[in-house]
Every structure is written in structure tokens, then in C-alpha cells.
Amino acid sequence: MASYHFRAFGLRIESDAPIEGLPEAAAGAPAELRIRMGSLPDAFDSEDPSTREVWHSEPNPDDDADAVALHATRDGEWLVLSYADGARFVIRHSGTEIWATWPATASAASTATYLLGPVIGFTLRLRGLTCFHASSVVMADRAILMLGPAGTGKSSTAAALALRGHRVIGDDIAVVHSRADHWVVHPSVPGVRLWDDMVETLLGRADALPLLAPGWEKRQLDLRTTRAGFRSDIAVRLGAIYVLSQPEPTGKPVAERLPGREALLALVANTYANVLLTAPLRRAEFAVLSTLVRDVPVWRVGVPDKSRSLEAFCARIEAAGPSTEFGPGPE
Numbered sequence: 241m242a243s244y245h246f247r248a249f250g251l252r253i254e255s256d257a258p259i260e261g262l263p264e265a266a267a268g269a270p271a272e273l274r275i276r277m278g279s280l281p282d283a284f285d286s287e288d289p290s291t292r293e294v295w296h297s298e299p300n301p302d303d304d305a306d307a308v309a310l311h312a313t314r315d316g317e318w319l320v321l322s323y324a325d326g327a328r329f330v331i332r333h334s335g336t337e338i339w340a341t342w343p344a345t346a347s348a349a350s351t352a353t354y355l356l357g358p359v360i361g362f363t364l365r366l367r368g369l370t371c372f373h374a375s376s377v378v379m380a381d382r383a384i385l386m387l388g389p390a391g392t393g394k395s396s397t398a399a400a401l402a403l404r405g406h407r408v409i410g411d412d413i414a415v416v417h418s419r420a421d422h423w424v425v426h427p428s429v430p431g432v433r434l435w436d437d438m439v440e441t442l443l444g445r446a447d448a449l450p451l452l453a454p455g456w457e458k459r460q461l462d463l464r465t466t467r468a469g470f471r472s473d474i475a476v477r478l479g480a481i482y483v484l485s486q487p488e489p490t491g492k493p494v495a496e497r498l499p500g501r502e503a504l505l506a507l508v509a510n511t512y513a514n515v516l517l518t519a520p521l522r523r524a525e526f527a528v529l530s531t532l533v534r535d536v537p538v539w540r541v542g543v544p545d546k547s548r549s550l551e552a553f554c555a556r557i558e559a560a561g562p563s564t565e566f567g568p569g570p571e
Contacts (some may be wrong), residue, residue, distance in 0.1 A: 242256060242257075243255070243267070244254065244256070244257065244258050244264075245258070245264065245266065245267045245268075245271070245316075246259065246262040246263055246264055246265055246266050246472075247262055247263055247363060247472045247473055248262055248360075248426075248427065248429055249360065249369075249413065249415045249426050249427075249428055250269070250369075250415050250417075250475065251272045251273050252265065252270070252271050252272050252273070252425035253265075253270060253271060253272070253273045253274075253275065253297045254271035254273075254274050255274070255275040255276070255277060256275070256276055257277040257278065257348070258354050258484075259275065259277070259355065259356075259451065260349060260352055261352060261353075261356050261429050261430070261431055262356065262429060263427075263429065263470070263472035264265070264537065265472070265473070272336070272383075273336060273337070273363065274336065274337045274338070275336070275337075275338045275339075275355070276333055276337070276340070276525075277340050277343065277348060277351075278336070278338045278340070278341060278342075278348075279283035279337050279339060280330055280341060280478070281318075281330060281332075281337070284313075284318055284339075285465075289479035292414060298308065298317070307323070307324050307332045308321065308322070308323050308358070308401035309321075309322050309323070310362070310515070310516075312483065316333055317332065317333055317349045318330050318331065318332060318333065319331040319366070320360060320361065321354075321358070321362065323354060325343070325345070325350070326342060326343035326345065326557075327341070327342045327350070327351045327354055328340070328341050328342070328345055329354070329355070329359045331359070331362060331363055331366065332387070333365065333366060334367075335364070335365075335368075336361045336367075338359060338360075338362070338363060340359075344399075347453065347454065348362040349382070349453040349454070349466060350453040350454065350456065350501065352398070352453070353370055353452045353453050353456060354536030356429050356545060357412055357413070358513065360413065360522070361413050361512045361513045362513050362516055364413070364415060364484065364512070364513075364518065365510075365512065365516045365517065365521075366515075367514045367566060368521065368524070369415050369417065369496055370415070370416050370417060370511070370525060370528050370529070370532075371401055371413055371414065371415050371416070371511060371512035371513070372385060372387055372413075372414045372416065372507070372510050372511055373387065373412065373413070373510050373511070373512045373514055374386055374387045374410075374412075374413075374414040374426050374510065375394040375395055375397065375398035375408070375410065375411045375412070375432070376398075376408070376409050376410045376414045376428075376476075377398055377401050377402075377406050377407070377408045377409070377557075378406060378407040378408075378412075378468075378476055379382075379557070379558070380408065380474065381476070381477070382479025382480070383409065383424075383425040383453070383477065383478050383479060384479060384480050384481070384482060384557070385397065385414055385416075385425065385478065385480075386482050386484055387481065387482070387483045387484065387506070387507070387510040388483055388484030388510065388564060389485075389486075389487070391485035391487060391565070392486060392543055393484060393543050394411070394430050394484060395411050395433055395434060395438075395548075396412055396434060396438045396441075396451055396550065397484075397543075397550070397554065398432050398434040399434055399442060399461050400442060400550050400551070400554050401470065401554055401558075402432065402461065402463055402466045403442060403461075403466060404554060404558075405466075405467045405468055405470070406468055406558075407425075407468035407470070407471075408425075408463050408466075408468070408470075409427040409470070409471075409476060410412060410425070410427055411428070411429075411432040411433060412428070412433065413428050413430065413557055414426075414428065414480060415428070416532070416557070418532075418562070419475075420436070420527075421498070422477050422478070422535070423477070423478040423532060423535060423536055424475040424477055424478060425475065425476050425478050426475045427470070427471065427472045427474070427475070427476075429462040429471070429472075430462060430464045430470035431461065431462055431463060432460065432461045432463065433458045433459070433460055434449065434458060434459050434460070434461060435458060435459075435471060436457070436459065439459050441550065442550075447459075449461055456469060461500075462498065463494055464541055478536055479536070480536065480537050480538075480560075481497070481503075481507070481536055481537070481538045481539070482537065482539050482541045482557075483510070483538060483539065483540045483541065484541055484543050485540055485541065485542050485543065486542070486543070489535060494533045494542045495539050495540065495541045495542070496539065496540050496542075497538070497539055498533075498538045498539065498540050499532055502540075503524060503533040503538035504526075504529055504530060504533050506538060506540065507532065507533065507538065507559060508525075508526070508529060511525065511529075
């Protein structure tokens with residue numbers, strides 16, 4: 241069986257098939273995560289859904305079926321993540337193996353789009369890793385995390401900063417952990433996912449970037465083609481966390497350093513795939529985040545309307561960088 245080797249999210253990954261979008265790595269130490277494309281584990285009973293319990297589901301607005309559903313087998317061995325288009329992933333509960341299948345009407349490229357988002361995100365949480373729904377960019381050799389609800393501009397800001405020559409080390413998922421006296425962020429995958437309107441804002445044409453996969457609406461900026469490039473093998477020291485909020489009514493961007501409790505609640509609200517957390521995992525995460533907010537400044541940043549002021553907002557981030565003072569920046 242052929243083996244393909246990758247490194248992302250701080251893990252050594254091995255697959256039995258090439259996976260577009262995962263950073264390649266040389267074979268070496270044993271893999272920490274194994275992926276099998278196009279098959280299911282021999283021990284898994286795919287025909288008996290009655291043995292599973294629902295962990296999470298999201299309705300599909302177009303029909304009665306779920307857009308996505310997450311089940312766990314009652315023996316606790318497997319998690320099953322199913323999508324409306326027929327893509328299905330079976331994840332060992334230890335977070336060490338993933339199997340992926342898809343129907344003839346789909347493709348490996350489309351399935352990989354799920355894999356490098358929610359599927360990997362769920363798997364990282366099963367491994368007990370602290371993950372945020374965030375974009376991460378390097379400023380003055382320090383990583384900045386940008387968190388916030390959907391629509392606050394995490395990805396668009398990251399893409400704009402990448403085009404301005406800054407090294408972006410991840411979009412959507414950021415894995416953070418402590419090392420001695422500091423915290424680090426691991427690079428994820430070398431792409432930023434964008435809607436057509438933001439691609440047009442950044443590059444002048446909505447079709448200036450390729451679609452994630454045939455049939456998908458979002459497009460992807462390949463970070464390997466930007467000036468700063470992308471490296472998957474170097475974790476970056478975390479310097480600051482920006483919690484982006486909706487545009488201010490005044491239209492003026494504001495920022496405030498969040499005190500401990502508010503900072504902690506903001507981080508808790510932006511962890512990745514927290515639907516998977518059991519009570520023990522939640523307690524462990526709360527302890528980790530409590531330490532993180534003592535060590536790293538957390539800012540709430542009211543963003544301007546990105547379609548009009550993205551360049552000015554990026555200049556403001558450049559001026560602040562990973563410092564402990566998020567000032568007004570250039571006018």
C-alpha cells in the first residue's frame with residue numbers, strides 16, 4: 241500500500257492516498273494520525289445505525305434530511321460524521337485514525353474539503369488539543385489569533401494580510417498549546433477560504449481564485465503562492481488574541497483589552513467543535529484557557545465594514561502587531 245506523508249496542526253499524518261491541501265512532509269517518525277481514503281474500517285458495522293447515538297446534527301433548509309450529522313457508536317469506539325451529499329467519515333474515538341468514503345456523484349477533492357475542516361477539527365478535539373475557530377497570522381515573529389463569530393472577517397483579514405506580505409499560518413482552525421513559559425500556535429493548512437465578494441474586493445475579480453472543489457461556492461487563496469509563503473513544520477509563539485466583533489454603529493473601529501473573566505468567556509465561545517466536549521474535557525479546557533488569558537493579552541476589536549475599510553483595518557493590525565497595546569493605528 242502506498243503511503244503519503246504530511247504535517248499539519250502539529251501532527252505527523254500518513255494517508256493511503258494523496259490529499260490536496262495537506263502540506264507534504266518527509267517520511268520519518270511514526271504517524272500520529274492515519275487517514276484512509278475510500279474505505280471503512282473492517283470492524284465497523286456501517287449497516288446498523290440503531291447502535292449509534294446522536295451527538296450533533298444540523299438541519300438542511302432545503303429538505304428534511306440533516307445537512308450534517310454526528311453519531312457515536314454505543315460501544316464508544318467510533319464517531320460517524322455524515323453529510324447530505326453522501327460523504328461519510330468514521331473517526332476512531334482516540335483521534336488516531338480517520339476513514340473517508342463518498343458516493344460516485346461526489347469526488348475525493350470535495351471530500352477532502354470536509355476532511356480539512358470539521359473532520360480534522362473534531363479529531364483534534366478528541367485528542368484533547370485546544371483548538372480555536374480562528375485565523376492566525378505572524379507579526380514580528382509572533383502569532384496573532386483572530387477569533388469571532390461568522391461574518392466578522394477572520395478569513396478576509398487573514399487573506400488581505402497574506403497579500404500584503406505577512407505569513408498566515410492558518411485559517412478556520414488554530415491549535416494552541418503551552419511550551420515552558422510561553423504558548424505556541426501550530427500551522428494548519430496553506431489555504432484561506434473566501435466568498436466571491438471578498439475575492440473581488442481583494443483581487444478585482446470574483447473568479448480570480450479557484451473554487452475549493454467543483455460544486456462548492458467558496459474559493460481558496462493558496463498561501464504557498466503569496467510572498468511570505470507557508471511552512472507547516474514551525475510552531476509560532478503566540479503574542480496576542482483579537483476577538484473580532486460586528487461593525488460598530490459609529491463606523492469607527494474600537495478596541496479594548498478584555499479583563500480576565502471576559503477574556504475567558506470570549507475564548508470559551510470560540511473554541512472549535514465544542515459540541516464534542518464531555519464534562520471532563522470541558523473542565524480541562526477551562527483550566528487551560530484560564531491560564532492562557534493570564535499569559536496572553538486578549539483584545540475585543542470592533543471591526544469596520546470590511547468591504548470599505550479592509551486595507552485600513554490591516555494597517556491598524558500591522559501597527560499593533562503582537563504588542564499589548566492595540567492603538568488606533570494609521571489614519
